[in-house]
Amino acid sequence: MATTPQPKPKVHISNQAVTLQNWYKHINWLSTILVILVPAYGLYAVRYVPLQRPTAIWALVYYFLTGFGITGGYHRLWSHRCYSARAPLRYVLAFVGAGAVQGSIRFWSSKHRAHHRWTDTEKDPYDALKGFFYSHLGWMLFNQDPKKIGRTDISDLDADPLVIWQHKNYGKTLLMAAWIFPMCVAGLGWGDWWGGLVYAGIIRACFVQQATFCVNSLAHWIGEQPFDDRRTPRDHFLTAIVTLGEGYHNFHHEFPSDYRNAIIWYQYDPTKWVIYALSKIGLTYNLKLFRDNEIQKGRLQQLQKKLDKRRAKLDWGIPLSQLPVISWDDFQSQCASGEAVLVAIAGVIHDISEFVNEHPGGKALIKSAIGKDATALFNGGVYEHSNAAHNLLSTMRVGVLRGGQEVEVWKQETGIPLKDAAGKLIVRAGEQVTRIQPLTMTASAA
Numbered sequence: 001m002a003t004t005p006q007p008k009p010k011v012h013i014s015n016q017a018v019t020l021q022n023w024y025k026h027i028n029w030l031s032t033i034l035v036i037l038v039p040a041y042g043l044y045a046v047r048y049v050p051l052q053r054p055t056a057i058w059a060l061v062y063y064f065l066t067g068f069g070i071t072g073g074y075h076r077l078w079s080h081r082c083y084s085a086r087a088p089l090r091y092v093l094a095f096v097g098a099g100a101v102q103g104s105i106r107f108w109s110s111k112h113r114a115h116h117r118w119t120d121t122e123k124d125p126y127d128a129l130k131g132f133f134y135s136h137l138g139w140m141l142f143n144q145d146p147k148k149i150g151r152t153d154i155s156d157l158d159a160d161p162l163v164i165w166q167h168k169n170y171g172k173t174l175l176m177a178a179w180i181f182p183m184c185v186a187g188l189g190w191g192d193w194w195g196g197l198v199y200a201g202i203i204r205a206c207f208v209q210q211a212t213f214c215v216n217s218l219a220h221w222i223g224e225q226p227f228d229d230r231r232t233p234r235d236h237f238l239t240a241i242v243t244l245g246e247g248y249h250n251f252h253h254e255f256p257s258d259y260r261n262a263i264i265w266y267q268y269d270p271t272k273w274v275i276y277a278l279s280k281i282g283l284t285y286n287l288k289l290f291r292d293n294e295i296q297k298g299r300l301q302q303l304q305k306k307l308d309k310r311r312a313k314l315d316w317g318i319p320l321s322q323l324p325v326i327s328w329d330d331f332q333s334q335c336a337s338g339e340a341v342l343v344a345i346a347g348v349i350h351d352i353s354e355f356v357n358e359h360p361g362g363k364a365l366i367k368s369a370i371g372k373d374a375t376a377l378f379n380g381g382v383y384e385h386s387n388a389a390h391n392l393l394s395t396m397r398v399g400v401l402r403g404g405q406e407v408e409v410w411k412q413e414t415g416i417p418l419k420d421a422a423g424k425l426i427v428r429a430g431e432q433v434t435r436i437q438p439l440t441m442t443a444s445a446a
């Protein structure tokens with residue numbers, strides 16, 4: 001039976017090698033024009049358009065307005081619903097956000113939700129593991145295979161008439177908000193039409209773009225990870241300075257629905273301050289805060305993880321469960337024959353041959369304990385040894401005594417001892433196995 005030939009499945013351009021014939025197909029030309037070529041023209045035009053003082057001030061003001069359109073609008077309002085905004089503010093944010101030249105709210109937020117859901121994976125549209133350049137710019141300049149990018153729920157955005165209107169009319173809104181409006185303000189205001197277009201329009205947009213892109217690159221590159229170090233997001237004040245406060249990115253990835261990025265009052269987060277100030281005049285409401293209890297839990301768990309790493313680097317002695325069990329007779333005969341220099345304390349046998357000469361209490365005392373059970377002597381009988389002494393002692397252990405306190409020792413290993421994430425025993429100060437209660441206390445307890 002004849003079979004009809006199946007059409008070859010089309011391979012997306014991003015999955016094909018770059019060649020002299022196809023290189024231009026790899027490039028996302030619309031993004032390249034808006035992010036590279038137009039800003040390049042603006043920087044070139046600087047040579048011919050003198051910068052006037054009012055235009056410089058206006059460019060700076062419009063930089064903050066359009067920047068806030070992204071951080072306060074696109075990001076915290078629409079992508080994460082960290083707070084609610086009244087209609088007039090939402091119109092303004094949709095307008096100035098478009099003036100930041102980073103796509104529509106719908107485009108930006110769907111990509112951003114995918115970034116949060118699939119951070120550091122193939123499905124993350126700006127996967128930081130693909131390198132600084134890729135997460136900063138590369139993902140926009142080169143065509144991505146849309147099938148590879150993770151899908152997220154944007155039904156709430158599709159139900160928002162303003163978001164849909166802005167998406168459908170993005171071209172016009174962009175022209176207006178990015179270039180025509182700032183040009184008209186400077187032109188009608190003080191007659192500097194060209195300056196308005198070049199400085200408050202093109203160059204200002206270029207700065208807002210590069211600042212925002214730093215959240216995807218720099219904020220996944222430099223700084224601390226106080227909440228979770230399993231993925232790349234980081235906290236750094238430099239990123240915060242550049243991005244109107246979006247620099248506490250480790251916190252943000254852990255608690256994305258919190259309207260804050262910085263949670264400490266002195267950390268730089270002007271976006272949070274503006275959202276808060278607007279709530280005082282009724283333009284924003286329902287500002288979401290994660291419970292401090294949950295935030296502190298995350299911080300503590302990460303601290304514990306760091307402690308575990310530091311603890312794992314130290315010598316805590318061979319775990320008791322890995323030590324050989326030695327009989328009392330063997331222990332004594334080894335010492336008597338001079339074969340070994342051992343001391344038993346709390347059912348654990350220690351090789352003190354290297355330590356005899358170092359003993360701060362003198363050689364004679366420690367020598368008198370060789371081949372004996374020095375539990376009581378060590379724990380106050382002669383001297384109540386310090387925490388450091390118990391720690392040091394644990395590094396000398398070589399065996400576990402059969403009988404005696406051995407049973408109790410096993411209990412400590414198999415009962416409910418504290419263990420770190422890697423399953424290693426945590427020995428707290430004053431809780432070493434060699435430490436027993438002073439005899440007087442034991443007697444009174446009995």
Ligand SMILES: [Zn+2]
Binds near residue numbers: 115215216249253
């Ligand atoms: Zn991120």
Ligand SMILES: [Zn+2]
Binds near residue numbers: 079080112256
């Ligand atoms: Zn986010």
